[in-house]
Structure formats: structure tokens, C-alpha cells
Amino acid sequence: MFQNRAEALALALPAVVFAALVFLVPVCILLSEGFRMEGAWSLGAYWDFFANPLNQTVFWRTLKLGAMVTAVSAVIGYATAYAIVTLPPTARGRMIGLVVMPLMISPVARTYAWIVILGRTGFVNKIIVGLGLSDTPVRFLFTETAVFIGLLQLFLPLMILSLISALENMPRDAVPAARVLGANWFQVFVKVILPLTKEGLVIGGTLVFTGSLTAYITPAILGGSKVLMLETLLYQRVTVANDFASASIIAMILIVMSFSANLLLKRLATARNRR
Amino acid sequence: MLRKTLAAGIALGALTAPALAADNTLVISVYGFAQDEFKELVYDPFEKICGCELVVETGNSVERLAKLEARKDDPEIDMAVMSTHDALAAARKGITQSIDVSKLSNYDKLYDIAKDPLGDHLGIGYTFYATSIAYRADKVKIESWADLFQDDLKGRVAFPNVTTNQGPPALYMLGKALGDDAPSLSAPITEVGKNKDDIVTFYVRSSQVAQLMQQEEILAAPIGRFAWGAYPKMGLDMAWATPKEGQTGGMNVMILTKGAKHEDLAYQFMDYWLSTEIQTKLAEALVDSPANAEVTVSDEVAANLTYGEETVKNLHLLPPAVILDNREAWLAEWNEKVGQ
Numbered sequence: 001m002f003q004n005r006a007e008a009l010a011l012a013l014p015a016v017v018f019a020a021l022v023f024l025v026p027v028c029i030l031l032s033e034g035f036r037m038e039g040a041w042s043l044g045a046y047w048d049f050f051a052n053p054l055n056q057t058v059f060w061r062t063l064k065l066g067a068m069v070t071a072v073s074a075v076i077g078y079a080t081a082y083a084i085v086t087l088p089p090t091a092r093g094r095m096i097g098l099v100v101m102p103l104m105i106s107p108v109a110r111t112y113a114w115i116v117i118l119g120r121t122g123f124v125n126k127i128i129v130g131l132g133l134s135d136t137p138v139r140f141l142f143t144e145t146a147v148f149i150g151l152l153q154l155f156l157p158l159m160i161l162s163l164i165s166a167l168e169n170m171p172r173d174a175v176p177a178a179r180v181l182g183a184n185w186f187q188v189f190v191k192v193i194l195p196l197t198k199e200g201l202v203i204g205g206t207l208v209f210t211g212s213l214t215a216y217i218t219p220a221i222l223g224g225s226k227v228l229m230l231e232t233l234l235y236q237r238v239t240v241a242n243d244f245a246s247a248s249i250i251a252m253i254l255i256v257m258s259f260s261a262n263l264l265l266k267r268l269a270t271a272r273n274r275r
Numbered sequence: 276m277l278r279k280t281l282a283a284g285i286a287l288g289a290l291t292a293p294a295l296a297a298d299n300t301l302v303i304s305v306y307g308f309a310q311d312e313f314k315e316l317v318y319d320p321f322e323k324i325c326g327c328e329l330v331v332e333t334g335n336s337v338e339r340l341a342k343l344e345a346r347k348d349d350p351e352i353d354m355a356v357m358s359t360h361d362a363l364a365a366a367r368k369g370i371t372q373s374i375d376v377s378k379l380s381n382y383d384k385l386y387d388i389a390k391d392p393l394g395d396h397l398g399i400g401y402t403f404y405a406t407s408i409a410y411r412a413d414k415v416k417i418e419s420w421a422d423l424f425q426d427d428l429k430g431r432v433a434f435p436n437v438t439t440n441q442g443p444p445a446l447y448m449l450g451k452a453l454g455d456d457a458p459s460l461s462a463p464i465t466e467v468g469k470n471k472d473d474i475v476t477f478y479v480r481s482s483q484v485a486q487l488m489q490q491e492e493i494l495a496a497p498i499g500r501f502a503w504g505a506y507p508k509m510g511l512d513m514a515w516a517t518p519k520e521g522q523t524g525g526m527n528v529m530i531l532t533k534g535a536k537h538e539d540l541a542y543q544f545m546d547y548w549l550s551t552e553i554q555t556k557l558a559e560a561l562v563d564s565p566a567n568a569e570v571t572v573s574d575e576v577a578a579n580l581t582y583g584e585e586t587v588k589n590l591h592l593l594p595p596a597v598i599l600d601n602r603e604a605w606l607a608e609w610n611e612k613v614g615q
Binding site: 052053054057115116119120121122139141142224225226236238239240241242 | 335337338340341430436438475476477478479483486490491492603606610611614
């Protein structure tokens with residue numbers, strides 16, 4: 001588009017300088033805090049962080065919930081997205097509208113709604129007790145189950161939308177052709193749909209996993225201090241203990257986890273491609 | 276030459292204008308809650324009296340403490356309010372200075388407990404609150420802090436997190452009930468750890484407790500009296516416990532920063548806030564319980580506050596130095612025994 005590269009770079013310069021000054025530099029300063037101990041550069045703070053049993057629990061819980069939410073949203077996402085792309089255009093538009101709608105509602109409102117639904121006197125417990133599945137209401141609030149449900153509902157639309165756009169780009173005849181040639185639905189999914197939509201899965205998976213790791217409101221409200229996640233622990237370290245060193249370590253861990261998840265998903269996608 | 280002179284003049288004008296304006300500006304740092312009421316009852320009337328501008332910074336204690344520390348050598352904040360232990364932390368860091376109480380005409384009207392809670396007049400109490408147990412009188416009976424762990428409350432009780440202002444005082448009273456009120460809080464933390472699976476949540480915000488109570492998720496929880504206002508309106512049979520070990524609570528104090536640039540205005544503002552008139556107005560609006568002993572309010576208002584000499588005298592408050600010196604150890608023991 002541009003006659004010379006220098007011109008293009010010059011146009012990008014203000015944005016680059018702005019992002020570097022107000023984003024990159026402060027983030028680097030903040031993250032460097034975690035590598036300093038008693039005035040010298042060291043990995044000691046990281047060692048101390050992971051030596052603490054509470055931090056270990058919180059780290060594994062965050063990783064586990066993030067992975068579970070991503071996996072389950074991929075399963076539900078594929079089924080929903082496939083059902084939606086096979087609809088006629090008008091109905092498809094309406095269904096996509098329904099998927100997007102929760103994204104337009106504040107996460108705080110959505111999460112509080114779960115408190116009402118999952119509470120002792122809430123909808124879910126009324127059904128459980130009504131059906132005689134349990135004599136007394138089951139405690140969901142402030143458990144990992146509640147956080148899982150909240151996160152899944154929060155990020156599922158992102159997975160569905162990524163998969164819809166991937167499925168729409170898939171050749172229309174691919175699935176009927178595979179079926180005609182005798183593939184069952186499982187084979188169709190593994191050998192046709194999955195390879196052709198892996199980009200969408202990588203994007204959706206990264207969005208959902210990163211979102212689950214860094215969500216604050218949902219774990220804070222539905223899990224509270226009984227189900228601490230890395231993000232809620234970070235907030236606690238800063239606001240309660242004014243401990244920016246631990247906070248910067250947690251921030252670094254979250255960044256590394258997000259990038260690793262993205263790389264891992266991309267690697268899985270290309271590995272399948274080569275086969 | 277003319278252009279240079281003009282430019283210099285404009286530059287000088289630009290530099291001095293804010294400075295002149297700033298000379299008559301008092302900067303305060305306060306808690307973020309009830310700011311609409313504070314603006315109407317305290318800030319706006321004070322601006323009219325002093326003919327000055329009031330700049331109000333808000334946030335939680337830790338954030339504000341961090342900000343004060345960062346600007347220690349060139350403070351922009353003149354006076355602040357915080358909990359006694361955060362004020363003591365500020366004093367130990369050399370951020371604050373002793374308050375010359377002879378400059379405060381309302382000082383003698385204060386309850387004794389509020390006059391010098393930190394020593395050396397490093398802070399003056401302007402409000403306090405009781406902490407006790409809010410509970411469902413139709414479902415359970417609470418006569419002691421140890422009753423929080425009775426069988427009827429298994430899976431139906433919330434407890435403040437050790438990191439909140441309510442946490443350590445509640446643990447301290449639980450310790451008293453267990454016969455061990457050592458400042459280490461080891462016995463009560465162990466007891467909470469033993470019962471952790473029966474505790475619905477370790478809350479960090481008082482508003483959270485009100486919601487759980489309203490939803491009948493919980494039947495009892497230790498809370499600060501400042502949050503009580505919402506409970507009688509729930510349409511449930513709510514009661515405020517008077518446990519045999521007594522009630523605990525906390526106090527908030529005013530501090531004056533070292534090197535404050537508008538010290539005279541700060542004194543004028545503190546004196547105004549401590550006056551019978553303003554303390555009465557804040558009490559009637561159910562914003563802050565009065566520290567000024569001359570304040571009289573109706574029985575209805577009093578019922579929602581921590582009010583009256585007898586009540587105030589009987590509060591078992593944790594000394595600020597004990598909180599400050601033990602905070603890290605409490606958190607470590609809590610994480611070990613209660614975990615998360």
C-alpha cells in the first residue's frame with residue numbers, strides 16, 4: 001500500500017511510542033519487582049511463592065478450572081455452533097443474537113444472578129429438593145462448582161462465536177461428502193470438522209482459557225475467599241498486604257500461563273495438520 | 276524582545292496561577308463510603324465557612340497509606356482519616372505529626388477513648404463502631420461468641436476473613452469465649468480452622484453478608500454495627516447479639532500529615548468535623564456513630580448506631596499496636612490452619 005516502508009513505519013510510530021510508554025514500560029517495571037530480593041536480582045521471590053502451600057493450591061486450582069472451563073466450553077461450543085450454522089440465514093442471525101446477548105450484560109449482574117439461582121432457596125435447589133434428590137438444599141455457593149458454572153456461562157459465548165465463524169468457512173460439502181463415503185459422526189468430527197476448524201478452536205480456546213485465568217468478579221463473588229484463584233489472590237496481596245512483589249509474581253504467572261496455553265493449542269493444531 | 280517578555284510573562288502567570296489557587300485548597304483523604312452524605316453535610320458547608328476549596332480523595336486504607344508514603348517528602352494530602360492501626364502504621368513510617376489539640380475547640384467534648392488512642396496525639400478518634408453477631412432470632416439463640424459454632428449453625432454461618440477490619444476483633448472475642456484471648460489469636464484461629472467446612476464463607480465485604488442473610492443462605496455472622504441499618508428492613512426476625520463476653524469493634528481516627536501545606540485549614544476542618552453540630556448530623560444520617568459525647572439523638576437513631584457512654588466504655592477494642600504487630604503472624608497462621 002505504501003511506496004516505502006519508512007513511510008508506513010513513521011505512521012505507526014506515534015501508536016508504538018504511546019503503547020510503549022503507557023503500557024510496556026510500566027508493565028516491565030511492575031513485573032521486574034518480582035525478580036528483586038533485598039535490592040539484588042534473584043529468583044528467590046518465585047521460589048518462596050511456590051514453596052507456600054496456599055499459593056500451590058491456588059495455582060493448581062486456577063489451572064484446573066481454566067482447563068475444565070475451556071474443555072467443556074469446546075464440547076458444548078462445537079455442538080451449539082454446528083447446530084447454528086446449519087440453520088437458514090434468518091434463524092441463524094437470531095440465534096447468534098441470543099449467543100451474543102449475555103456479553104451485553106455486565107458480568108457483575110450475571111454473576112449475582114447465579115447467587116440467587118444457586119442459593120439454598122434458589123431455583124436449582126428447589127428442583128433438587130422437589131425431585132427428592134436430596135432432603136436438604138445442596139450447598140453450591142462458595143464452592144469450586146459455583147465458580148466453574150459462573151466462568152463457563154461467562155466465556156462460552158466467545159467459544160461459540162469463534163467456532164461459528166470457523167464452521168462457516170468450512171466447505172459446505174465436506175460433511176455430506178464424508179457421510180456419503182461411510183464415515184460415522186465421530187469420524188466426521190475428528191477427521192473432517194476438527195482439522196478444518198482448528199483455527200477457530202485455537203482462538204476460542206485461548207480466549208476462554210485466558211479469560212478464566214484472569215476473571216476477577218466471578219471467582220470473587222461465587223468463590224469468595226474459600227475458593228481463591230490467582231486473580232483474587234493477587235487482589236488480596238495488593239489491597240490487604242500492600243505486597244506488590246507477590247502481586248507482580250502472580251501477574252507474571254498469569255501472563256506465562258496465557259501465552260503457554262496459546263502456544264500449546266497452536267502446536268496441537270499444527271501437529272494434527274502434519275499427520 | 277517584546278515577544279520574549281510576553282512569553283515569559285505568560286509562562287510565569289501559568290505557573291503561579293495554580294499555586295495561588297492551591298494556597299487556599301485543603302486536600303483530604305477519606306473512606307469512599309457515604310460520600311454523597313459527607314458532601315452535603317460536611318464538605319459543602321465547610322467550603323462556605325472557610326472560603327476555601329476542598330479536594331477529597333477516596334479509597335481503602337491500604338491504598339491511601341501507600342499513596343501517603345509515596346509522597347512522604349512532598350505531601351499533597353493535608354489530613355486523612357483511617358483505622359487506628361493504619362494510622363499507627365502511618366505514624367511509625369513518619370508520615371504523620373502530632374496534633375496540637377489546643378487548636379481544636381471541640382476536643383474536650385470527645386469520649387475519653389477517642390481523645391488519644393495512638394499516644395502523642397498522633398490521631399484523634401472521630402467515630403467508632405461495635406462489632407457483634409447479627410442472627411436470626413427465630414432460628415437460633417446466640418449468647419456467646421462460641422455459639423457461632425453450635426450444631427444449628429453448621430453450614431449456615433459466615434465469618435469475617437482475617438484480612439478484614441472485622442476479622443481480628445471477632446477472633447479476639449471468640450478467643451475470650453474459649454478462655455484464651457492471647458494476642459496471638461492462636462486458639463480462635465485453630466477453632467475456626469476446625470469448623471471451616473461448616474462456615475459458608477469468609478466474607479470480605481459487609482454488604483455480602485446482608486445479601487446472604489436476606490437469601491437465608493446464612494443465619495448468623497459477626498458484623499460491624501455500621502452495616503446493621505439494612506438488617507431490620509429485611510422482613511426477617513433479625514437480632515443483634517449481646518454476647519456474655521461483650522462486644523468488640525473498631526475506631527477511625529483523623530491524622531495530620533507531616534509537612535502538611537495547609538495545616539491551619541486542616542485544623543479548622545478537623546474541629547468542624549468534631550463539632551457537636553456536624554457529629555449530630557452525621558449520626559442522624561446514620562453515617563457515623565458520634566465520638567463527641569455531647570451529641571444527643573433519638574432512640575430510633577441510637578438503635579442503629581454505636582451510641583452512648585456505657586456502650587462505648589464496654590467495647591473490647593484490640594489495641595492498634597497489637598493489630599499492627601501481629602497482623603502478618605495472624606495471616607500466616609490463618610493460611611496454615613484455615614487455608615483456602
